[in-house]
Amino acid sequence: MDKQVAHVSGSEYAQDFAQIVQIIENNRSQAIQVINHASVLTAWQVGAYVSDRIKNAAWGSKVVQQLAEYIHTQNPTLKGWSKRTIYKMVQFYETYTTVQFVGRATSLKLLSKPADEIVPTESAQIKSSSIVPISSAQIPKFLLRTTWSNHQVIMNRCELVDQQIFYILYAEHEHLKYQELERAIKSDAYSRVLSDKKMQSAILKETYPQAEVLLKDKSILEFLGLPQRYKESKLRNEIVSHMKEFILEMGKDFLFVDQEHTLEVGGQNFRCDLLFYHRALQCLVAIELKTTTFDPRDLGQLEFYLEALDQNEKRSNENPSIGILMCRDANPEVVRYALNRSISPTMVSKYEEQLKVGSVIQRSLEEFVEFLDK
Numbered sequence: 001m002d003k004q005v006a007h008v009s010g011s012e013y014a015q016d017f018a019q020i021v022q023i024i025e026n027n028r029s030q031a032i033q034v035i036n037h038a039s040v041l042t043a044w045q046v047g048a049y050v051s052d053r054i055k056n057a058a059w060g061s062k063v064v065q066q067l068a069e070y071i072h073t074q075n076p077t078l079k080g081w082s083k084r085t086i087y088k089m090v091q092f093y094e095t096y097t098t099v100q101f102v103g104r105a106t107s108l109k110l111l112s113k114p115a116d117e118i119v120p121t122e123s124a125q126i127k128s129s130s131i132v133p134i135s136s137a138q139i140p141k142f143l144l145r146t147t148w149s150n151h152q153v154i155m156n157r158c159e160l161v162d163q164q165i166f167y168i169l170y171a172e173h174e175h176l177k178y179q180e181l182e183r184a185i186k187s188d189a190y191s192r193v194l195s196d197k198k199m200q201s202a203i204l205k206e207t208y209p210q211a212e213v214l215l216k217d218k219s220i221l222e223f224l225g226l227p228q229r230y231k232e233s234k235l236r237n238e239i240v241s242h243m244k245e246f247i248l249e250m251g252k253d254f255l256f257v258d259q260e261h262t263l264e265v266g267g268q269n270f271r272c273d274l275l276f277y278h279r280a281l282q283c284l285v286a287i288e289l290k291t292t293t294f295d296p297r298d299l300g301q302l303e304f305y306l307e308a309l310d311q312n313e314k315r316s317n318e319n320p321s322i323g324i325l326m327c328r329d330a331n332p333e334v335v336r337y338a339l340n341r342s343i344s345p346t347m348v349s350k351y352e353e354q355l356k357v358g359s360v361i362q363r364s365l366e367e368f369v370e371f372l373d374k
Contacts, residue, residue, distance in 0.1 A: 039148040044139040047093030050086060088152060095155055095164070096143060104161045108369050110142045145172040150181050157185045162365050166190050169372055174252050183248070187220040194363045197347070199335050204345035207320060208281055211347075212363075213371045219249050219326065219351045226353050232289050236260075236273050239289075253280040261286075263308040272305045283319040284309050287326055294330035294348055296338040303344045324349050 050067070053059040064083050071081045095101065105111045143151070150171045158164045170189060171181050197205075199217045208214075223245040224238040239246050240259050247254045254276045261275040274287040286305045290298055302323040309321040323346040335348045 036147045037144050040144055040151065041139060043089040043092050043148050043151070044143070046086065047089035047091070051090045051093050054090070088155075091155055092151055096140070098161075101161050101164070105140065105142070105165060108165065108366060110165070110369065111140055143168065145169065146176075147171075147178070149178040150176065153178050153181050153185065157182070163190050166194070166365055166368065169369065173372060180248055187222075187249070192216050192218050194365065194368060196363050198332060199330065199339065199349065200347040201339045201342040201345060203343060204322065204347055207345050208322070210371060210374075211281070211322075211345075213368060214251060214253065214278070214280055215322075215324070215347060215349075216250070217347065217349050219349060220354075221246075221249065221351050222354050223249075224353070230291065232273070232291050235289050235291055239274065250276075253278050254285065255279060257284070263305060263312070265304075265308050265312075270305065270308065272309075275309075278322070281319060281322065282317070284314060284321040285324060286321060287324045290325065290327040292328060294325065294327045294335055294338075296334065298325055298327075299338050299342060299346060299348075302346055303342065306344050306346070320345055322346070326351055 050059070050064065053063070064086050068081055068083045068086060071078055102111065146154075146168050151168075154164055154167045154171075158167060167181065167185060167190065170176070170184065170193065174180075174184075176184060193213060193216065195217065197212045197215070197217050200211060200215070204211055221239075223242055224235070226235065226238060236259060243256055247256065255278070257275040257277055259274055261272045263270045263272060272286045273289045276285040276287065277283070278285050286302065286309060288298065288302050288305070302325050306321045306323045314321060323344060325346065326349045328351065330348050330350050339346070339348070
């Protein structure tokens with residue numbers, strides 16, 4: 001009887017059950033967001049209070065340690081309230097209230113409406129002369145876009161105001177946890193996302209204007225642990241074995257579909273190295289791997305694969321397929337000549353086994369913020 005009921009519930013009521021699961025997941029997500037917001041607000045509130053006391057010489061250097069001990073005495077169940085943590089909260093408040101940070105955030109229209117874009121903390125609403133003034137106890141809403149843990153990573157690793165703002169927004173857009181954010185900063189996602197995408201075909205930019213932000217023309221694959229010499233099959237197999245890390249590097253909107261994907265044309269079989277689906281762009285993405293310098297002839301092969309995908313596999317609700325030729329190196333001038341004749345949404349992306357310092361920002365943070373607004 002139980003098995004019969006389980007069978008019925010799994011078929012006849014499957015749609016109803018799926019909706020209930022969706023309700024649970026939606027509310028769970030909202031609950032997590034509320035907790036994250038509370039953590040950030042708490043850090044801001046405590047940081048503002050302690051910063052005010054220290055700056056006004058009301059507290060000496062030993063008082064913060066005494067505060068940490070007092071918190072533990074009053075409530076031993078509260079974990080993580082050390083002197084170091086409290087000073088991080090002070091750093092959090094002071095970092096994001098500098099003239100430079102507030103000015104830049106305002107110029108980016110992240111603080112365009114002060115009255116609407118500021119969230120007062122609870123302490124600001126308490127009528128007491130011992131509480132930080134309202135003006136200094138308010139938090140910009142956009143700081144709530146990521147977690148307290150991520151803010152700590154950003155403060156410790158980013159000195160430039162533009163970098164701090166970028167990674168706050170990037171962490172939200174890519175749903176990054178602190179370890180993932182650490183890797184993004186280490187691999188200089190700031191430079192790679194904001195770089196001028198000169199290795200994208202005109203038809204790609206026309207069909208997908210947002211591709212300049214969503215698709216990178218340089219990838220860091222240090223997590224593969226590749227030897228000095230290796231074949232394309234080795235590169236492909238290592239990517240598949242480290243698919244979680246690879247998707248994190250490419251962008252979380254990539255969904256893995258297949259490796260050595262078979263495309264049948266005219267009774268012949270052709271194989272595409274990697275096939276993905278991109279949720280935001282709603283299209284198939286074919287990736288061809290080359291362990292050598294870019295060769296224009298490889299672009300023709302990739303365009304052939306895209307035509308086969310669009311004619312034989314693309315669904316009616318999907319957009320034209322995109323092709324990414326991922327190679328070890330590329331001469332920008334050769335790439336430009338080749339892409340000028342490309343009639344398909346294609347791009348060339350270089351990969352590096354290790355991060356090389358010395359990236360140059362060629363596009364603006366303004367464009368990135370504008371993209372997120374859209």
